Amino acid sequence: MSNYLxxxxxxxxxxxxxxxxxxxxxxxxxxxxxxxRKLIFENEETKxxxxxxxxxxxxxxxxxxxxxxxxxxxxxxLEYDPDVYELMDLNVGICRMCVAAPKGYHEDTxxxxxxxxxxxxxxxxxxxxxxxxxxxxxxxxxIEIAPILNLSDVIVDIVETGTTLKENNLEVVETIIPISxxxxxNKSGFKFKDEKIAxxxxxxxxxxxxxxxx
Amino acid sequence: MCDITEALKRDESLSFExxxxxxxxxxxxxxxxxxxxxxxxxxxxxxxxxxxxxTFTDNKGTLLALKPDVxxxxxxxxxxxxxxxxxxxxxxxxxxxxxxxxxxxxLQTGLECVGEIDLYHTVExxxxxxxxxxxxxxxxxxxxxxxGLILAAMEACEIDKRDYDEVLGYIKAKNQGQMRAFCQREKxxxxxxxTLLTFITAFGQWQKxxxxxxxxxxxxxxAIDELKNICQILSTVGIDKxxxxxxxxxxxxxxxxxxxFQGFIQGVPHHILSGGRYDQLxxxxxxxxxxxxxAISLNELDYLAKEKEKYDVDVLLIYDETTDPADIxxxxxxxxxxxxxxxxxxxxxxxxxxxxxxxxxxxxxxxYE
Numbered sequence: 001m002s003n004y005l006x007x008x009x010x011x012x013x014x015x016x017x018x019x020x021x022x023x024x025x026x027x028x029x030x031x032x033x034x035x036x037r038k039l040i041f042e043n044e045e046t047k048x049x050x051x052x053x054x055x056x057x058x059x060x061x062x063x064x065x066x067x068x069x070x071x072x073x074x075x076x077x078l079e080y081d082p083d084v085y086e087l088m089d090l091n092v093g094i095c096r097m098c099v100a101a102p103k104g105y106h107e108d109t110x111x112x113x114x115x116x117x118x119x120x121x122x123x124x125x126x127x128x129x130x131x132x133x134x135x136x137x138x139x140x141x142x143i144e145i146a147p148i149l150n151l152s153d154v155i156v157d158i159v160e161t162g163t164t165l166k167e168n169n170l171e172v173v174e175t176i177i178p179i180s181x182x183x184x185x186n187k188s189g190f191k192f193k194d195e196k197i198a199x200x201x202x203x204x205x206x207x208x209x210x211x212x213x214x
Numbered sequence: 215m216c217d218i219t220e221a222l223k224r225d226e227s228l229s230f231e232x233x234x235x236x237x238x239x240x241x242x243x244x245x246x247x248x249x250x251x252x253x254x255x256x257x258x259x260x261x262x263x264x265x266x267x268x269t270f271t272d273n274k275g276t277l278l279a280l281k282p283d284v285x286x287x288x289x290x291x292x293x294x295x296x297x298x299x300x301x302x303x304x305x306x307x308x309x310x311x312x313x314x315x316x317x318x319x320x321l322q323t324g325l326e327c328v329g330e331i332d333l334y335h336t337v338e339x340x341x342x343x344x345x346x347x348x349x350x351x352x353x354x355x356x357x358x359x360x361x362g363l364i365l366a367a368m369e370a371c372e373i374d375k376r377d378y379d380e381v382l383g384y385i386k387a388k389n390q391g392q393m394r395a396f397c398q399r400e401k402x403x404x405x406x407x408x409t410l411l412t413f414i415t416a417f418g419q420w421q422k423x424x425x426x427x428x429x430x431x432x433x434x435x436x437a438i439d440e441l442k443n444i445c446q447i448l449s450t451v452g453i454d455k456x457x458x459x460x461x462x463x464x465x466x467x468x469x470x471x472x473x474x475f476q477g478f479i480q481g482v483p484h485h486i487l488s489g490g491r492y493d494q495l496x497x498x499x500x501x502x503x504x505x506x507x508x509a510i511s512l513n514e515l516d517y518l519a520k521e522k523e524k525y526d527v528d529v530l531l532i533y534d535e536t537t538d539p540a541d542i543x544x545x546x547x548x549x550x551x552x553x554x555x556x557x558x559x560x561x562x563x564x565x566x567x568x569x570x571x572x573x574x575x576x577x578x579x580x581x582y583e
Binding site: 063064065083084085086087088089185186187188189191192194 | 313353355357387388389390391392418458462478479480481482483484485517
């Protein structure tokens with residue numbers, strides 16, 4: 001178990017994109033593309049083990065050492081604040097954390113602001129810095145309907161292209177922070193698998209620089 | 215299976231081994247009470263990482279806390295004007311809130327060296343930390359950092375004090391990208407930015423790391439020299455093999471002013487040993503002296519648990535109403551003399567894992583086929 005480099009990838013499009021980068025960096029594992037429903041894939045030659053996890057769980061696997069490294073969006077890192085190394089911005093999964101509200105929304109500053117979000121921690125910190133009294137409504141999905149149904153005044157959510165907002169007659173009021181996927185590492189694993197991780201970092205760096213030059 | 219040493223769990227036996235090691239170096243065991251006045255901790259909350267603690271009132275209405283830390287109590291117990299260096303070790307349970315969870319009891323073992331701390335005391339404590347990690351018996355790394363060096367660099371870069379936490383956060387997370395962005399945003403001069411980034415990029419064997427720093431002021435030069443001297447001494451006595459410099463190992467600036475260090479064991483996901491030079495805490499508590507020490511959380515060794523023991527007992531001994539209890543006791547004596555453990559039961563328990571079954575027949579234990 002221990003001489004393998006364990007890598008947690010977020011299930012879905014982002015994870016697949018990131019795997020392609022890792023494979024290009026020399027950490028490939030052909031089996032992963034076989035379309036099987038397995039969740040764990042190993043390459044005995046390169047001694048890497050990939051596994052798919054729910055995106056919000058990736059930092060947990062890494063923080064607790066079940067994965068040595070992993071890939072997670074900055075939004076998830078800000079929300080859960082795991083004690084891990086944030087080694088690299090992979091420049092994929094780019095979007096932004098925003099405050100959005102129905103078009104033409106005007107904030108009533110006399111009242112407590114009702115905020116619906118999947119990211120209560122981020123929302124709380126953002127409004128705390130402004131000393132704004134808010135009421136957080138934690139939802140797990142379809143955040144956009146909250147202001148339409150008057151469940152909340154605004155939402156704090158990820159905006160990629162803005163299409164979903166537009167279709168629901170919402171607009172961005174304010175950008176909180178830009179988001180992208182980050183390569184994270186377990187602090188202890190980093191000490192004992194340092195050479196492998198350093199090699200991966202270097203290759204990824206070269207790939208990213210090349211892409212930026214394009 | 216029944217020997218005392220074998221009956222002890224690894225964290226238990228290790229706590230005795232470590233105590234013996236510290237005693238050998240003249241560290242006296244300090245036994246503290248289970249709780250302390252809450253004020254002691256409230257005044258130094260950042261030292262405890264801002265954690266909550268379990269509080270309650272005594273019969274006079276004084277607010278007490280179950281101890282979340284040992285160091286504060288030890289420092290408090292010492293006289294204000296120390297003429298000699300005090301060497302103290304401890305082995306205590308502390309109560310701390312786990313991130314996102316309830317309180318946890320943590321078995322901590324460690325030592326404190328308080329008084330006029332010089333280079334010798336620093337390397338003594340570091341080598342004891344190294345020996346402690348070695349005793350655990352798994353691959354380990356002792357990381358050394360220097361709060362004074364980082365602070366001096368931040369001063370040289372004229373970083374606003376309010377931004378210290380942000381900068382320390384980036385160093386702690388080895389976050390190069392955001393450190394670079396910070397340097398640009400704050401328009402930090404080229405050499406300064408380079409130094410701040412070096413705290414992230416430079417880690418590993420000390421010889422390789424120390425020379426990457428170009429001192430920006432006298433305080434930095436002094437701290438670099440101290441790090442060099444310490445590593446040189448550790449290298450002379452041949453214990454630098456598992457020692458690394460790594461500045462992501464950080465602690466609170468308000469309390470730690472010099473060398474700080476953390477120990478990692480392969481298989482345990484976070485640091486197991488943590489320590490450093492904390493003169494500022496000692497001084498804040500009215501002691502006119504310096505202090506250095508470390509603590510090991512022995513609970514973390516649970517991560518290293520070997521394969522579960524295959525059997526709960528060696529022998530399962532079955533008896534019935536007709537068996538004379540004296541015969542059972544005699545039979546047990548025979549088994550235990552052969553270092554076999556026995557569970558005596560009337561029926562076979564559903565969840566017990568045993569090596570062999572014996573039944574009592576005619577006053578004797580017979581192997582059941």
